[in-house]
Amino acid sequence: VPELPEVETVCRGLNQLTLGKPIQGGEVLLHRTLAYPLCVDEFLDGITGTAIAFWNRRGKYLLAQLVNADGISQGMLGVHLRMTGQLLWLEQKEPISKHTRLRLFFPDNQELRFVDTRTFGKVWGIPPHTPPEKIITGLQKMGLEPFSDGFSVEHLKERLKTRKRAIKTLLLEQELVAGIGNIYADEALFKSGIQPTMMACELTSTQIERLHQAILEVLQKGIDEGGTTFSSFRGVTGVNGNYSGVAWVYGRFGQACRVCGTSIERIKLAGRSSHFCPKCQNSK
Numbered sequence: 001v002p003e004l005p006e007v008e009t010v011c012r013g014l015n016q017l018t019l020g021k022p023i024q025g026g027e028v029l030l031h032r033t034l035a036y037p038l039c040v041d042e043f044l045d046g047i048t049g050t051a052i053a054f055w056n057r058r059g060k061y062l063l064a065q066l067v068n069a070d071g072i073s074q075g076m077l078g079v080h081l082r083m084t085g086q087l088l089w090l091e092q093k094e095p096i097s098k099h100t101r102l103r104l105f106f107p108d109n110q111e112l113r114f115v116d117t118r119t120f121g122k123v124w125g126i127p128p129h130t131p132p133e134k135i136i137t138g139l140q141k142m143g144l145e146p147f148s149d150g151f152s153v154e155h156l157k158e159r160l161k162t163r164k165r166a167i168k169t170l171l172l173e174q175e176l177v178a179g180i181g182n183i184y185a186d187e188a189l190f191k192s193g194i195q196p197t198m199m200a201c202e203l204t205s206t207q208i209e210r211l212h213q214a215i216l217e218v219l220q221k222g223i224d225e226g227g228t229t230f231s232s233f234r235g236v237t238g239v240n241g242n243y244s245g246v247a248w249v250y251g252r253f254g255q256a257c258r259v260c261g262t263s264i265e266r267i268k269l270a271g272r273s274s275h276f277c278p279k280c281q282n283s284k
């Protein structure tokens with residue numbers, strides 16, 4: 001499941017390949033992939049003839065700024081990959097897999113193809129002069145970007161001190177900080193020595209400092225490795241990075257902790273599997 005480092009990798013790939021080329025048309029193969037507007041013709045009419053000025057990532061969302069030939073804003077294109085969505089930059093003649101949900105056509109027989117096995121992924125066409133959060137509700141309550149200046153230790157302390165919820169659960173909700181999912185949350189909690197079930201308001205100052213540091217470290221490492229730290233993630237050209245498989249705890253239930261040798265435990269929290277070392281993650 002793509003998290004911040006994987007989506008950032010896609011964003012960078014799209015910025016290298018897709019900019020400045022006019023969208024010549026498209027095709028929606030699965031209607032429910034299109035989240036807005038619900039009318040396919042309206043969606044295609046809105047984007048055809050525009051070009052992508054740049055891609056941004058916000059949390060796990062991708063947002064493309066669309067412009068006309070004079071560089072004037074024509075709205076945006078939003079994409080959320082959810083569980084299995086992939087954006088691929090291909091030649092149009094590449095065989096269409098049965099999981100292809102949406103296609104955008106570019107000059108020189110190129111296309112941007114949205115492939116999604118589980119079909120939870122979404123695409124939005126955001127009209128001109130419309131704030132994206134008005135159309136994409138998931139953006140409304142989203143917390144700060146972890147690499148933004150505002151995401152300081154003090155900010156994190158302030159946000160956690162009154163929360164009577166498990167820290168892992170809060171990390172998964174995007175309101176505390178944007179872009180973290182199950183894998184990077186487990187890894188950040190291991191690195192900071194915090195059990196996933198710990199109540200956020202009971203974390204010590206030192207623990208929050210360690211957590212802040214660990215969040216930035218695991219995400220930066222994931223970005224540096226092109227999103228392939230923990231999965232066989234594929235970039236926009238379909239190339240699989242080097243899966244390094246070096247998780248501390250994620251997916252290692254029953255295996256020996258790489259630090260102390262204790263068996264890694266797994267519990268359910270907020271419907272998701274949480275992995276942790278009962279010995280290393282037990283300090284204040």
Ligand SMILES: [Zn+2]
Pocket residue numbers: 257258259260261262277278279280281
């Ligand atoms: Zn351990």
